[in-house]
Amino acid sequence: MSGVAIAVPEVSRRDGSTGEMSVEEARKFVDDMLIQAQQQQATQQPPPPPAPVRQPRPIEIVVEEGDSPPPSENIDDLRTQVEALEEELRRLK
Structure with a gap:
């Protein structure tokens, strides 16, 4: 019965006192609340089925030949750049 919010009315007895119930009144109150909660659940629509x-x-990865430089030139250029950056790093230390 989780997720069901029920407003609890204030209980007034014939003698004017409030907040007290007899066992019979409490049992009837709980039964009424259960019936009300079951009716609310019955009227709720079921959740939609999962998508x-x-x-x-x-x-698709399309590689066109001729757009990139030959691998050996590219590798040599990258090695030169790495060496230059390493040398600059040593100087900065």
């Missing part, structure tokens, strides 16, 4: 699991879209 179907979608598969990821395939991604």
